[in-house]
Amino acid sequence: MTLDDLIAEMRGHGLPALPGDGLPVLNGKIQRFGKGKKAWYRLREITLDNGQQQIVGSFGLWHGRDPGTVSVTFDWSGISDAEKVEFERRQAELEKHEQERRARVAAAAAGRARGQWAMAKAVAAPEEVAYLKRKQVSGAFARVTSDGVLLIPARKYRRNAKPELTSVQKIAPDGSKKFNTGADMVGAACLLGTIDDSTRLIGIAEGYASGQSVRMATDEAFPVMVTFSAGNLGAVARQLRTDFPSAVLLFFADDDWQIQQRYARDLLEQFDVESPPAIDGLDHTCLTRGDERVTVRAWRRIDATGTPYIEADVRCGRRMRQWKFENAGIAAARAAARLVGNAEVVFPVFADRGENKWTDFNDLHVEQSIDDVRAQLGPVVARLLESGVAEPVPELPADDDIPLPPSAQNPADSPAPPPQADAVGLTMPTAEQLVDHFALVWPTTDVWDSLRRQRMKRSAFVAWVGKAAAAEWDTNPKRRTVTRESLPTLIGGRAATGGSGGKLDEMLEHLTLLRGTETVWDGIGQQVMSLGAVRADYTAELTTKWQEHALRKTIEARNLVFDPTQQADPETCVNIFLGWPVTPKPNVDLVQPILALLESLCGAEDNVDECVTWILRWLAFPLQKPGAKMQTALLMFGEKQGTGKSLFFQDVMAPIYGEYGTVASQHQLDSTFTAWRSRKLFVLFEEVLSRDDKYSHNGTLKYMITGAKMSINQKNLPERIETNHMNGVFLSNEPQPIPIELEDRRFMVIEARNRQPKEFYDQIAEAIKAGAVEAFYDFLLRLPLDGFNEHTKPPMTLAKERVIEFGLSSWMSFHRSWQQGYLAAPYCSCLSEDLFKIYRRWCDRTGEKPLTLCKFAGLIASREHKVKRSVAVGAKGKTTRMVFEVKAEGETESLEKQIERFRRLGDIRGDSRADDSD
Structure with missing residues (x-):
């Protein structure tokens, strides 16, 4: 074909x-x-x-x-037979790949749903939510977003398993409903209430509002499952019957009664028939408003569940449609009830519905009253709760007993439409063929041949058909004209066959021009591309058509955002976060080896439990609150290799983030191109600073930890700004991996010293193969945070003290020793030259290189109060001297006595004044 x-x-x-x-x-x-x-x-x-x-x-x-x-x-x-076998094999392979793709899309949809659900809040005031106010129900078991969109969770329930959130139904204030694109909704439902082994009756409704009205009318006497659609009733009911075989299932069906109205509507919309013919099983010839003949044959039937429907056969020329207009709500509920057994179906009865599209129990609640719902459901619910047995559903007839329309019984009775006229060959076309199949391409003088799907120059057209025929065609009032933009993609003047036309659709769907730049966001490759790269991928001609196309998508360059919170406006922004790649799966047994590994890594610290708790909460917080930017980072180091640092962070944590995690090294920090930072939530820094570069990138690392924005500089592309959602872990085997300041509040520092037996790490590797990543992800999502947030400061550890001490300059180490009482000289007010003498002795003893008095006094002045005072030292009278005043709490000793005590205990003799110009 x-x-x-x-x-x-x-x-x-x-x-x-x-x-x-x-x-x-x-x-x-x-x-x-x-x-x-x-x-x-x-x-x-x-x-x-x-x-x-x-x-x-x-x-x-x-x-x-x-x-x-x-x-x-x-x-x-x-x-050949061999080619058939090969074709079937390839088809099976393609189908397998498609199933895997759909699974990935569904997993991403579930990830987005979890993020949206986590960001939403419980409904505190239903009257302030437009949909709930209109439907007159509470927002129990739902949540609401900051802009008033109601979220209904769609979960897959299994007995003795945690419900799995697959999507959320988003109900806008105007009542429009959407699900997460690509979500796996088969068998997904929302449970209103709770179910356990003692539950005798379980309700099933299509919509959230309908289910809530049922619960209100029955005083919440039983739980209700919301299936979101009639087509999902059977899947949800089957799972309930598997999990609760003795419970009665009561279907609260939607009465989709307007089947004849839909019959008339579709005839008008699809075949332009204004007056629908009688539904009597006979052929009726109708005229459209354009005087085309349409043959309509329609029957009233009753399906296997006893539900009436209309079947129609409609033909117009080559067009043929066979329709079935059914009461989907009642038919699907009855079929599901018959399928699972011990189930009944009820639907609302209205006093005066007229032509209104009232279908469910919430419509009965709103349009009449909750008392009417209570009156209709009360007797049925009371009977089922008392007896525990539903009335049997009528038996399904055999397939052969279901009547078929005559056209299906005898296809020969429905003659095929006349064949299309043969296409012209290379011979000169007739005047009629010219009018029917050739068109002027506006705004040019070219001609479009729709039979051969070819565009030709005017001169070539005249040379082929002759001047007289061309002139006659040109002046014919029936001559057709097409716009240049409406032509298909051409290669060598001819319409491209195969997939090139589809390529333009692909471009329109997946490419977004970033206004103000010559770059494009590619939704397929999830990358920013230059227009030159787009031309190389799709050809220059296709790219030009895409640029000129009215449906081309364009956004402001600043509206290309990485927003794991998924709060960006989809109308004006492109969010390059597509959802979490891993689905959490609870398994306590698989989590235990991972926790044991973390405890082993922290085992050298004297506050192991405090360290493990802080690290777990630090890991859990950005997973529970997607997009959270931690103002702290984790540093784990140790000269002893093989302790399991990379095993924990690279093999367990990094896979949770998938494409939103990466490993960085010294090379990334040295590079002027920073595209590696884009779309990242988790970065594992491995030996990022060499011994010679420990201080050169310190500012960069600090900003990565606490900065709000990042500059993304990709080679040959314009620089852009992206919100910083990146959280970092630093691993190293160096004794001083990163310089850490004395007052540091950014780093949680752990020295990993414990190396366990090989069997310990083998057990962890086996757990990872068995699904420990998914299990640990689930563990972190459930972990209580107990007030932990982005700014929670890490506890001090022995390792951090050592790293800080290792990186201190001589004057800092001296001041710390003096302040903490490690020197003979007391920590009190003193002359600056006296303190300098003590400093010189300390340097001689410790091997540190001393500073000059000027530099030393200036640096110490950043920690202690330095001031000129008139004091008497020894037997001399008062002179103006430079003094470090230490104002200790409760100090009553005079300044001169403190100076004297410092000199006596520090063994400073004489008064050889140094230069006080400092």
Whole structure:
């Protein structure tokens, strides 16, 4: 089947014109388009070993719960058996890859949902939430965002397992509802209430508001599962029956009663038939407003659950549709009840519904009263709670007993539409063919040949058809005109076959121009690209068409954001955070080896428990509050190798972050290009500072820990600013890995000294293979923080004291020794030259290189109060001297007596005054 044949078949089955250049995207992914995104296709182009290209897949048009699937017929002519086997193998491989891709997309959707749920707050005032106020229900079991969007959690429940959040239903103030794109919703539900082994009755409703109204009317006598759609009733009910085999299931069905109205609506919207014919099983010929003939045959039927529906067969030329208009809410509930057994179905009965679209028990609650809901449900609920047995659902008939429309019983009764006229050959076309198939390309003089899908110059057109025929066509009032932008992608003047048309759709969907720059955000590769790189990837012609296309996406360059909180406005921003890559899975047994490793790493400190607790909370905080920027960092070092530092942080922690984590070294810090920092939440710094560079990058590291913004400088691309969400761990085998200041508040420092037996690390490696990463992630998400936040300061450790001492200059070490009472001279007020003498003796004893008096006194003045005072030293009278005043609490001794005591205990004799110019 050629691409043109496929497009014609899709249009023949009622699908609207394809968007963009009118060609399908042949990438094997589901593409949705048209009004309400009801039209869809999933197509892929296969190249066989013999070079033959085939398009495989399916397409359809959703109608109610029916996707209207039409499979693309594969042309097996000229295909050997071996090629068939190879084709089937490749198809299976592609399908496997597609399933893996969908699983990754679903995992990312679940990650986004967890982040959104964590950022939202419990509903404190339902009357302030527009949707809840309109529906007259509380916000129990839901949360609300700062902008008033109600979040309903969609979880997968399994007995004796933690519910798994797969998505959130976002209900805007106007009532519009969305789920996380790509989420796995099969079997996902929201539990209103609690279920345990003693639960006798479980309710199942489609919508949150309906479920809440049921709970209000029945005084919350039983739990209710919200399934979000009729199509999900069966999956949720099956799991409930597996987990609670003796409970009665009561379905609170939506009464989707407007089947005849939908029949009339679809005839008008899809076939332009204003007056729907009678539903009597007979053929009726109708005229559209454009005088086209449409044949309609419709029947009233009753399905296997006893629910009425309408079936229709509609034909117009090559177009043919078979529709089923059903009461999806009641039919799906009855089918699910029959499937699981010991279940009943109830639906609301309105006093005067008229033509209003009232369908569920919340509509009954709002439009009539909660007492009416209570009156309808009370007797049923009381009976089921008392008896524990539901009334049986009617038996399903065999498939052969279900009546089929005549067109399905005897396809020969429905003649095929007349074949399309043959395309013209290379002979000169007739005047009629010229009018039908040729068009002027505005605003040029070129001509478009729609049969050969070729654009030609005016001179070539005239040379082919002749001047007379060209002139007649040019002046014909029926001559067609097309815009240059509406033409498909051309290669050598001819429309590209295969996937090039789809490439433009791909560009429109995934590329976003960053205004004010010549760069583009590529949603496929998750990277910033130059326009030159885009041209190299998609060709210059395609790039030009994309740039000129009305549907091209453009945002301000500053609105390309990395926002793990997922609060960025999706209308104006592109968020390059796509969700967490790992799904947490509880398993206490797998967590224990990881905790044992962390305790071993901290074992050399005298406050092991305090260190382990602080580190666990530091690791957990940015996971529980996505996007949190810690104002502290973790430094773990030790000359002894093989203690498990990298095993813990590189093999356990880094995989939790996936692509949002990285390992950095000295090379990254030295480089002027900083693209490695982009889209990062976790960075593991391995030996980032050599012995010669310990101080040159100290400021950079400090800013990475506490800075709010980062400059991202990517090679050959303009510099941009990104919010800093990066949290860092530093690993080293050096005795002084990073210079740490005396008053440092940034670093938690641990020296790893304990090396365990090989079996200890083998056990951890086996746990990682068995899923310890996912288990530890779950452990951290559940860990109580107890007031821990981004600014919680790390405790002092023996290792930190050693690192600080190692990095102190001579005057700092001296001052620390003097202040803490390690010197013979007391810590009290003294002459500056006397303190300098004590300093020189200390340097001789410790091997430190001394400073000059001027520098020493100036530096000590940054720690102690330095002032000129008139004092008497020894037997001499008062003179003006430079003094360090130490004002100790409770000190009553005079300044002169303190100076005398300092000189006596420090064994300073005489009064050889040094230069006091300092």
